[in-house]
Amino acid sequence: MDATQSLVEAIEKFAPAIKSAAALVGAGICMGFGAIGPGVGEGFAAGKACEGISRRPEEYSQLFRTMLIGQAVSESTGIYSLVIALLLIGKAG
Amino acid sequence: MKRLLRNSSLALVAMLTASSYAFAEGALDAPMPIEIHGWFFSHDTIVMCGVVAFVITALCWLGSRGLSKEKPGKAQVLLEMIVTAFDDLVKQSIGPTRGRKYLPYIGTLFLFVWTCNMIGMVPIEHSYIGAEPYHDFNHNGSFDPGEWDQPKDDLNKNGMHDPGFRVPAFEEPTANLNVPLGLALLFVLFIGHGSEIRIHGLWGYIKSYFSPEGMIGICMFPLNVVGKIAEIVSISFRLFGNIFGGVVIITVVSGLLSYILVPIGLFGFFGVFVGTVQAFVFTMLALTYISMGAAEE
Numbered sequence: 001m002d003a004t005q006s007l008v009e010a011i012e013k014f015a016p017a018i019k020s021a022a023a024l025v026g027a028g029i030c031m032g033f034g035a036i037g038p039g040v041g042e043g044f045a046a047g048k049a050c051e052g053i054s055r056r057p058e059e060y061s062q063l064f065r066t067m068l069i070g071q072a073v074s075e076s077t078g079i080y081s082l083v084i085a086l087l088l089i090g091k092a093g
Numbered sequence: 094m095k096r097l098l099r100n101s102s103l104a105l106v107a108m109l110t111a112s113s114y115a116f117a118e119g120a121l122d123a124p125m126p127i128e129i130h131g132w133f134f135s136h137d138t139i140v141m142c143g144v145v146a147f148v149i150t151a152l153c154w155l156g157s158r159g160l161s162k163e164k165p166g167k168a169q170v171l172l173e174m175i176v177t178a179f180d181d182l183v184k185q186s187i188g189p190t191r192g193r194k195y196l197p198y199i200g201t202l203f204l205f206v207w208t209c210n211m212i213g214m215v216p217i218e219h220s221y222i223g224a225e226p227y228h229d230f231n232h233n234g235s236f237d238p239g240e241w242d243q244p245k246d247d248l249n250k251n252g253m254h255d256p257g258f259r260v261p262a263f264e265e266p267t268a269n270l271n272v273p274l275g276l277a278l279l280f281v282l283f284i285g286h287g288s289e290i291r292i293h294g295l296w297g298y299i300k301s302y303f304s305p306e307g308m309i310g311i312c313m314f315p316l317n318v319v320g321k322i323a324e325i326v327s328i329s330f331r332l333f334g335n336i337f338g339g340v341v342i343i344t345v346v347s348g349l350l351s352y353i354l355v356p357i358g359l360f361g362f363f364g365v366f367v368g369t370v371q372a373f374v375f376t377m378l379a380l381t382y383i384s385m386g387a388a389e390e
Contacts, residue, residue, distance in 0.1 A: 072374040076327050079334030086341070 020092040027088040034081020041074035141266040145208045149201075176200065186380055188389030195383060198284060202276065203376040206267060210336060210368030214360055215263035265368075268337040270329070273375075277329040280379040286321075289386025301386075328378050335371045339363030 011018075049067035053060055156168035165173070179200040183192040266272045290298045302317045303310035343363055347356040 068370055069374055069377055072331065072370060073378070075335075076331050079331055079338070082338050083330060083334050086337070 016093075023088045023092040027085040027092075030081050030088065031085045034078050034085075038075045038078035042071045045070045045074065135269055135271075137261045137264060138266045138269045138272060140261045141209070141212060141263065142272065144263075145205060145212055145266065148212075149204050149208055175204075179203065182377075183380065186384045187387055191387065191389050195284075195288075195380075195387070198280070199376060199380055199383075202280060202379060203372055206276070206332070206375050207369060207372040209267045209272070210265055210372055211364065212263055213265040213268070213340065214364050217260065217263040265336050265340065267332055268340050270333045270337075273329040273332040274325075276332075276375075277325045277379075281325050281328065281382045285379075285383040285386055288383065292387055298386075324382055328375060328382075332371055332375050335367055339367055 045067055049063050052063045056063075153172065156172045159166070160169055176196075180193075180196055183196050183199055186192070187195055286298070289301065293301070302314055302321075304317060305313060340363075343356065343359045346359060
């Protein structure tokens with residue numbers, strides 16, 4: 001009984017520190033995992049664009065523009081995780 | 094061409110500014126919020142939207158003076174290049190006759206967002222002109238360190254401290270979520286859905302939510318509604334996240350490296366490159382969402 005009570009007291013004492021630590025760790029994990037998808041996707045798009053340009057160099061500008069738009073769209077999940085990470089850092093206080 | 098330039102530069106920038114004013118309230122980290130009836134308006138964002146609109150209007154007005162077919166000046170050639178590029182873009186995605194109507198909107202959107210992204214490079218910080226000495230705000234001549242942490246704006250409420258004329262920081266208005274959200278609402282919701290209602294009729298617009306014909310369409314209704322909402326959310330958060338992330342990275346990395354020479358490269362990448370690409374992407378996606386409802390058959 002005594003041990004449980006002291007444990008509860010300790011948790012209450014360190015609750016703000018635990019909360020901010022969890023928020024910061026969460027922000028790091030969020031950014032780390034959220035950056036995988038856009039990295040793979042954008043690399044794939046760039047590789048395919050390279051193939052296309054090497055096959056038809058005269059279509060360079062069209063391919064480059066399409067590649068940029070596709071990359072910016074596939075980047076959006078990474079941007080969401082960035083926003084969430086920034087919100088979590090704000091929570092850490 | 095002359096009328097097109099003038100119309101797009103004057104009327105639409107004014108309209109855009111008004112919309113940005115309406116939606117530019119509150120902020121994640123508003124430096125100098127103005128409270129009106131419990132609503133917080135970000136001083137910086139509103140003033141910067143006005144500055145951007147003024148800059149675009151002034152440049153277009155200056156550039157479109159004395160247009161001539163025989164001897165076009167440098168400014169006229171530049172403006173004609175911009176207008177022609179967007180003319181081609183709009184005609185490709187919407188159609189040769191109907192696309193012309195959307196040209197001023199799309200061109201102005203790109204110019205506004207691009208200038209918004211570029212204006213963060215103007216090196217003007219928050220400052221107060223003609224303010225009282227900050228440590229003497231109690232008028233008792235004593236320095237009270239306990240009050241240091243309070244924001245400067247609170248000091249004015251009891252009339253004890255005169256902050257003077259506030260110079261807003263030149264930072265990107267698009268780094269405040271409310272501006273991209275307002276632009277997305279204006280362009281995707283009002284112009285996109287509005288032109289769809291106007292072209293296909295209200296019944297055709299409602300029917301587009303049950304897009305595959307028959308029984309499957311009724312089951313797809315919630316998915317279509319979520320898809321329409323996700324358009325607005327994704328387009329606005331993409332611009333906001335890119336610009337805001339760029340601002341944060343520039344600030345943090347410049348601070349780590351003691352502001353020696355590195356910020357130029359950072360501004361070159363995150364300011365110029367990412368800003369241009371994201372402005373173009375925002376414009377292209379808005380055009381795509383508009384053309385889904387408004388494209389000619």
